[in-house]
Amino acid sequence: MVVRIPTPLRSYTGQASRVEARGASLAAVLADLDRQFPGIRFRVVDEQGRLRRHMRVFVNDEMTRDLDTPLTDRDEVTFVQALSGGA
Amino acid sequence: MPGSPVLLVGTRKGVFFSSAAGTRSEWTLTGPDFLGHIAQHLVLDPRDRRTLVLAIRTGHLGPTVFRSNDFGRTWSEATRPPAFHSDDRLGRTVEAVFWLTPGHADEAGSWYAGASPQGLFRSDDSGDTWSPVDGWNDHPMWETWAEWPEQNTPDGSMLHSIIVDPRDATHLYLGLSSGGVFESIDAGKDWAPLNIGLASPLLEDVELEYGQDPHCVRQHPAAPDRLYQQNHCGIYRLDRPATRWERIGNQMPTDVGDIGFPIELHPRDPDTAWVFPMDGTDVWPRTSPDGRPAVYVTRDAGGSWARLDAGLPERAWFTVKRQAMCVDDSDPVGVYFGTTSGEIWASADEGASWRCIASHLPEIYSLEVADPVAELR
Numbered sequence: 001m002v003v004r005i006p007t008p009l010r011s012y013t014g015q016a017s018r019v020e021a022r023g024a025s026l027a028a029v030l031a032d033l034d035r036q037f038p039g040i041r042f043r044v045v046d047e048q049g050r051l052r053r054h055m056r057v058f059v060n061d062e063m064t065r066d067l068d069t070p071l072t073d074r075d076e077v078t079f080v081q082a083l084s085g086g087a
Numbered sequence: 088m089p090g091s092p093v094l095l096v097g098t099r100k101g102v103f104f105s106s107a108a109g110t111r112s113e114w115t116l117t118g119p120d121f122l123g124h125i126a127q128h129l130v131l132d133p134r135d136r137r138t139l140v141l142a143i144r145t146g147h148l149g150p151t152v153f154r155s156n157d158f159g160r161t162w163s164e165a166t167r168p169p170a171f172h173s174d175d176r177l178g179r180t181v182e183a184v185f186w187l188t189p190g191h192a193d194e195a196g197s198w199y200a201g202a203s204p205q206g207l208f209r210s211d212d213s214g215d216t217w218s219p220v221d222g223w224n225d226h227p228m229w230e231t232w233a234e235w236p237e238q239n240t241p242d243g244s245m246l247h248s249i250i251v252d253p254r255d256a257t258h259l260y261l262g263l264s265s266g267g268v269f270e271s272i273d274a275g276k277d278w279a280p281l282n283i284g285l286a287s288p289l290l291e292d293v294e295l296e297y298g299q300d301p302h303c304v305r306q307h308p309a310a311p312d313r314l315y316q317q318n319h320c321g322i323y324r325l326d327r328p329a330t331r332w333e334r335i336g337n338q339m340p341t342d343v344g345d346i347g348f349p350i351e352l353h354p355r356d357p358d359t360a361w362v363f364p365m366d367g368t369d370v371w372p373r374t375s376p377d378g379r380p381a382v383y384v385t386r387d388a389g390g391s392w393a394r395l396d397a398g399l400p401e402r403a404w405f406t407v408k409r410q411a412m413c414v415d416d417s418d419p420v421g422v423y424f425g426t427t428s429g430e431i432w433a434s435a436d437e438g439a440s441w442r443c444i445a446s447h448l449p450e451i452y453s454l455e456v457a458d459p460v461a462e463l464r
Contacts, residue, residue, distance in 0.1 A: 008145060008148055009148070038166070042151070044148070046170075047171055048178050048180055052148070054146060054148075087146075
């Protein structure tokens with residue numbers, strides 16, 4: 001499936017804004033992203049497996065914080081930074 | 088110092104380097120690297136004089152550590168940044184890596200990191216992988232000492248001032264912004280508070296075993312039994328094996344007070360230390376008292392203090408964070424501080440005179456002197 005990468009994380013993806021990843025859930029997709037782009041997962045998910053406070057994830061048009069959200073290859077995942085986060 | 092010093096500048100918007108020529112009279116600023124990142128603390132490994140370790144984060148992304156083995160020409164991210172265990176009993180997560188300390192000279196590649204929340208981490212591979220120091224993070228008293236889950240500092244309570252005794256790698260100190268000073272004599276397996284004599288911001292005239300707010304604790308490099316501390320409630324000195332801190336800030340002028348963030352020590356003279364007082368009155372502006380910036384120095388271990396302001400602006404409301412003051416080991420000693428308003432001020436004569444060597448930088452979080460190997464200057 002297509003995963004959209006926000007600008008601050010593109011240093012991990014070679015500046016790619018859209019990458020392909022596989023997984024039956026958001027957690028699995030994140031694991032696959034980390035396999036392809038080492039280190040990217042920890043910038044998005046903390047060590048307790050929770051989506052970091054100032055990050056947001058959309059599955060298609062639906063925002064979710066549940067990393068167990070089931071996914072299919074037809075879904076599109078978008079990571080964005082929240083409007084919070086400071087100046 | 089064999090060569091001219093290089094200042095490592097951590098700012099809210101990236102990393103800068105300021106390099107001196109010859110007599111420390113001309114400084115060249117380079118950077119920023121990591122533009123837009125919050126560069127909390129950048130430290131050179133004094134053991135190899137080429138490895139840099141950088142504690143960094145952004146406002147949104149998780150905290151991490153970057154490393155360079157060529158003094159900043161190239162960087163690589165830590166494979167495993169500081170993090171609590173995934174099954175942490177309290178569900179803690181590192182919000183920021185705040186403080187970096189190289190390990191003992193006999194333990195090449197070892198580093199300690201202090202975090203917010205107040206966790207302690209160690210690396211044995213020059214900052215590539217980090218592990219929790221369980222003896223601290225899981226100490227039975229940790230929740231009490233760290234006032235968990237309260238986060239008492241605006242940016243979160245932090246663990247700082249990690250000190251490794253140069254005589255003994257197993258002898259450690261650390262400071263908690265909410266909790267006090269703690270000591271280990273077994274490489275971090277067990278810890279004990281070391282706060283008798285420190286005033287508390289919470290209760291006056293009461294001696295508390297813990298709960299104080301040390302801002303910066305330093306161990307004298309030439310006299311490791313001597314510790315100095317700039318605390319939320321004054322300037323202190325402790326000569327081990329004593330356990331009671333003495334408030335040497337009582338000798339500061341009363342119209343200036345002895346509140347501040349950083350404290351720096353002369354590299355060779357155990358009786359000399361510099362502080363940057365701040366206004367702790369009313370709502371705690373934390374700027375220069377009465378808007379008149381000055382460094383103060385003691386040359387008699389706190390028995391007396393002298394004002395050093397030649398060359399500083401007559402009126403300025405400077406704030407200098409706890410990691411944003413440093414000294415080199417030249418003779419005379421160079422003293423430096425960086426302000427939250429983005430200026431670096433330098434003295435080549437132990438504070439007798441000052442000049443601004445950089446301005447218009449982002450908010451300065453940390454300032455460290457580095458002495459890299461010649462081929463990497």
